[in-house]
Each structure stands twice: as C-alpha cells, then as structure tokens.
Amino acid sequence: MSLVSAARTTKKPQEKPKLRFGPSDHGRAVTNREIEAAEYILGFKYEIIEGKLYVSPRPNVPENRLEHWLRRTLERFSDAHSDIVNYVTPKGRVFLPEAVRMTVPEPDIAVYAHFPLDWDEDASSWADISPILVVEVLVEGSIEKDLGRNPGLYLSVPSIQEYWVLDGTVNWREPSLIQYVRRGKKWVIRTHPFGSTITTKILPGYALVIDPRHGSK
Secondary structure (H helix, E strand, O other): OHHHHHHHHOOOOOOOOEEEEEEOOOOOOOOHHHHHHHHOOEEEEEEEOOOOEEEOOOOHHHHHHHHHHHHHHHHHHHHHOOOOEEEEEOOOOOOOOOOOOOOOOOOOOOEOOEEEEOOOOOOOOOHHHOEEEEEEOOOOHHHHHHHHHHHHHHHHHOOOEEEEEEOOOOOOOOOEEEEEEEEEEEEEEEEEOOOEEEOOOOOOOOOOOOOOOOOEO
16 A cells, blocks of 8 residues: 555544633533633633633623723832832633532632742743732622632631622712631731722731722822
8 A cells, every 4th residue: 555545545643623712611520630620602701610610791880991991000009119029910710729520719809928039940830939928809790609619618717817898889980998817727807988998917008098090098
C-alpha cells in the first residue's frame, strides 16, 4: 500500500467535543480542569462552589457603576500605598484551602497585599495567591449569595481580613456598606449608611465617604 493510500484509509481519532457552559449548567458538578478548558456563553459569571458550577448574570449598569467607583478608590489607594496593597482587580479567583470539594468564589473586587508583580513569574496561579480584602456589589443579584453564602466562604480563607458588601438594593444611587471584620474565627459586622465614612485598620489612611459622587479621602 502506498503512503498516499495509507493516509487516505487511516482514520483520525475523533476529538471529544469541547464543553460549553451556560445558564442551563447552573448546579452542574464540574472539575477545575473542565472549568479551565471549557468555552462559556458570554454575559454570565461562573464560579465553582462545593464542586458545582454556579452561573449568575453579569452586572447590570447600576451595579457596574458602583463596582467601578469603589474599585477606583481602592486602586488610587494602592497606587499611593503599594507597601500596604499592591494589586486591585475585578477578576480575582479565591481558592478555599481546606474545602472538601473544590470551591472557588470570584468576588467583584479583590485586594492583595503581596501580589506577584514580576512579569517573569510564569508559574503563578490564582490558587497560589490570596487577597486581604474582598468586595461584592449587590443591586439586583442574590442577597442569599452575598449575605448568606459568601461570609462563611471568605471566613475560611485565613488571608482575608475583611469582606465588604456594597448594598444598592434599595437605591443604587445611595448605597450602604456592610463591613465584615475578622475577629479570630468569626466576623464582626458593621453597617455604614449612605453618606457615612468607612475606615479600616488593614488600609491605614484610607477613608471612604459612601457616596458614589465622591472618591476616597
């Protein structure tokens, strides 16, 4: 048989179809490998919680505006105080170190004190990096997720010293802020109404007037 004939008669092994996740996959059991390799229907947020895929809509415009406002205040603080925090991102993934089943929430904002900024560091992954502060912005999302599920998840990550929920469910133009502060193995919860000022020991010098028309002091 000629090489040409052999090439024509040899069947290529069939490739497995690539996974494609979307809203209908909410609650589906998945592995981290599947999460990394899959394609995704745009317009949704995907997280792994206790080995299952959680799918939620991407933020609407009011929620996005609140997230952008708060993130910019934290970025400005980081720019001026990189010795305290050196990275702020809306794309972070938080790996729970002792979860029996893989759990990787993705906060709206994550703030890091020792983020590896060396461009030559190719081995870094989100599993190797952990924030000191995480923030969720709540306008039309799930109250149960941000105020019921997430406090327990983030408390189990030792590096996270505070968890904030910027709450615009009543009036997104006049949000309040719920501040969870770590005290040993529990959270101390403080609520800051619209127009008040929040400060925190983990960001010395940072003072935020809770009003989207203003930045941090």
